[in-house]
Every structure is written in structure tokens, then in C-alpha cells.
Amino acid sequence: MNQKRGKRKKKSKSTLAKAADKHVLYEASVQSAEAYIELLNKIYKGIRKKKLRTIREDFCGTARLCYEWVKADKKIETWGVDFDSEVLEWGKTNHAPVVGDAAERVHLLCEDVRTAQTPEVDALIAFNFSYYIFKQRDELLSYFRTTLNNLNDRGVLFMDLMAGPKSYDDDYEEREIDDEVTFDGNEVPPFTYVWEQDKFNQLTHDMKCYIHFEFEDGSKLKKAFSYDWRIWTPMEIRDLLLEAGYSEVDFYLQGWDDEEDDTDDNFVKRIEYNELDAWFGYVVGIK
Ligand SMILES: C[S@@+](CC[C@H](N)C(=O)[O-])C[C@H]1O[C@@H](n2cnc3c(N)ncnc32)[C@H](O)[C@@H]1O
Numbered sequence: 647m648n649q650k651r652g653k654r655k656k657k658s659k660s661t662l663a664k665a666a667d668k669h670v671l672y673e674a675s676v677q678s679a680e681a682y683i684e685l686l687n688k689i690y691k692g693i694r695k696k697k698l699r700t701i702r703e704d705f706c707g708t709a710r711l712c713y714e715w716v717k718a719d720k721k722i723e724t725w726g727v728d729f730d731s732e733v734l735e736w737g738k739t740n741h742a743p744v745v746g747d748a749a750e751r752v753h754l755l756c757e758d759v760r761t762a763q764t765p766e767v768d769a770l771i772a773f774n775f776s777y778y779i780f781k782q783r784d785e786l787l788s789y790f791r792t793t794l795n796n797l798n799d800r801g802v803l804f805m806d807l808m809a810g811p812k813s814y815d816d817d818y819e820e821r822e823i824d825d826e827v828t829f830d831g832n833e834v835p836p837f838t839y840v841w842e843q844d845k846f847n848q849l850t851h852d853m854k855c856y857i858h859f860e861f862e863d864g865s866k867l868k869k870a871f872s873y874d875w876r877i878w879t880p881m882e883i884r885d886l887l888l889e890a891g892y893s894e895v896d897f898y899l900q901g902w903d904d905e906e907d908d909t910d911d912n913f914v915k916r917i918e919y920n921e922l923d924a925w926f927g928y929v930v931g932i933k
Pocket residue numbers: 676677704705706707708727728729730733757758759760772773774776779
């Protein structure tokens with residue numbers, strides 16, 4: 647007998663994770679464009695006694711910083727470079743309408759940062775540790791030489807770095823994000839940002855890292871972003887930048903606020919540091 651057995655249609659449950667846009671969550675939890683702009687303007691002015699005018703952001707992702715900068719200052723022109731067309735397109739679609747005509751001063755290049763041609767700029771920025779993808783010494787040195795060639799005579803390179811004993815280890819950190827808005831002013835529903843450092847290799851400093859997002863209904867976006875990095879130490883970075891031809895390399899690091907029991911958000915130039923178990927800061931290369 648031909649028995650046809652019915653199968654119930656699976657209803658896909660709508661969850662906060664399914665409704666979420668990972669780029670919105672990333673911008674809300676990882677980036678602080680306004681704070682970056684204030685800090686970089688201050689450091690650049692301190693070094694060059696002039697205002698920043700032209701900026702190239704390597705590994706720009708959604709290029710939020712490029713758009714924020716032209717919105718904040720009508721004399722600024724930015725170039726964003728990323729080889730992922732999907733993320734660049736997302737940035738253009740979501741950010742360009744917010745800044746109106748200023749979008750003409752944002753140039754996005756879907757190219758490899760090692761070969762992308764742009765005019766020489768005042769500042770070249772590579773954030774969120776993106777240069778850690780270059781794991782071989784020669785690769786990183788060659789990238790640093792490229793950054794130098796993309797800067798004009800007043801040029802300054804800005805990159806972030808992470809260090810401290812707990813950065814050189816597996817780690818898992820959660821942060822509640824509950825008071826953020828998108829670039830166009832829409833409220834971002836509360837979520838938990840999870841940073842996972844997995845399989846840190848003490849010998850090579852290779853590390854796999856993930857960003858997960860978790861929501862109030864229990865749903866999750868696991869491994870929304872994955873990274874395969876070598877965690878270069880501050881002195882390795884400094885030595886390679888000097889070898890690449892930078893004339894000076896400085897570290898801007900924040901202190902600890904005992905009253906707040908938190909970092910003080912005051913990034914100042916330091917030549918000695920023993921404040922925290924795990925920290926991030928900025929490395930500044932002067933052409
Ligand atoms: C960690 S995200 C950084 C996003 C942004 N810069 C930030 O600060 O949050 C790294 C980005 O680098 C891009 N990327 C990685 N290697 C690249 C390369 N060789 N050339 C251009 N883009 C690259 C990826 O597509 C990704 O969007």
C-alpha cells in the first residue's frame with residue numbers, strides 16, 4: 647500500500663537574532679566614531695600644528711568613520727579601502743543618505759589595502775587590529791611601507807593595538823549594549839556583545855577571535871564576525887614601523903580611574919606602561 651505520510655510544515659520562528667543586522671550591531675558595540683575623531687584630531691594637531699584634511703581608512707568595513715568625519719567637518723575628504731564589496735555597499739547604502747552632499751567627499755575603493763591607489767593623505771587609519779591579519783614579518787613590513795607611501799609629507803599613521811598578559815591568552819568577555827542609536831538616529835534594541843579569544847598559541851601568537859551577539863529572547867548570532875590574527879607585540883610593531891621608514895613611533899594609552907573602577911579614556915603618550923592586565927591603545931607612526 648502506498649502510504650503517503652504527511653509532514654508538518656516547519657514554521658521558522660522569528661527571533662531577535664534573525665531580525666538583527668550584524669553591521670548595525672557591530673557599529674553599536676565596537677566603534678566609537680565620535681571619540682576616534684576627537685582623539686585623532688587632537689593627536690594630529692599636537693604633532694603637526696595643523697588640522698587634518700585628508701584621511702584614508704584601510705580595512706574600513708562599513709566606512710562609518712569616513713562618513714562621520716565628513717559630517718563633522720566640511721573640509722575633510724576621506725578614502726575608505728576594503729576588499730569586501732558587500733560590507734562597502736552596506737556602508738554606502740546606510741550612511742551616505744545621512745550625510746547628504748558630504749557623501750561626495752567620501753571615496754570608497756573595493757580593493758586590497760596593499761595595492762589600492764589613493765592620493766597621499768594627512769592621516770592613514772587602520773583600526774580594529776585589522777593589520778594583525780598579516781602574520782609574516784615581511785608581509786607586515788611591506789604593508790607598513792605601503793602605508794608610508796600613501797601619506798603626504800605631513801602624514802601620520804594611526805593604528806590600534808592590544809596587549810597585556812591577558813591579551814595573550816584565551817579570553818571571553820561580555821558587554822551589555824543598551825543605549826545606542828544607528829548613524830541615522832534609530833534606536834538599537836538592547837543586546838549582549840561577546841568577544842571570544844580562542845586558541846591563543848603562546849609560541850606564534852596566532853589567535854582565533856570571534857564576535858557573538860546575544861539577545862533578550864535568548865536567541866544568538868554566533869560567530870557573527872571571525873578573525874584569524876597574529877597578536878604582534880608593541881615593540882615588534884614599533885620596530886617594523888621604524889624599519890619601514892617612519893621617523894618616530896609613539897604609543898597613546900589610557901590610565902585607570904580608581905573611583906570609577908574603570909579605564910579613564912584618557913589616551914596619552916607613554917613610554918612606560920604597567921597599568922592593566924589586558925589593554926588596547928593606539929600606535930602612531932610619524933612620517
Ligand atoms: C575587523 S574589520 C575592520 C572594520 C573597521 N575598520 C573597524 O575599525 O571596525 C576588517 C575589515 O578588513 C577587510 N580586509 C581584510 N583584509 C583586507 C585587505 N587585504 N584589503 C582590504 N580589506 C581587507 C575585511 O573585509 C573587513 O571588512
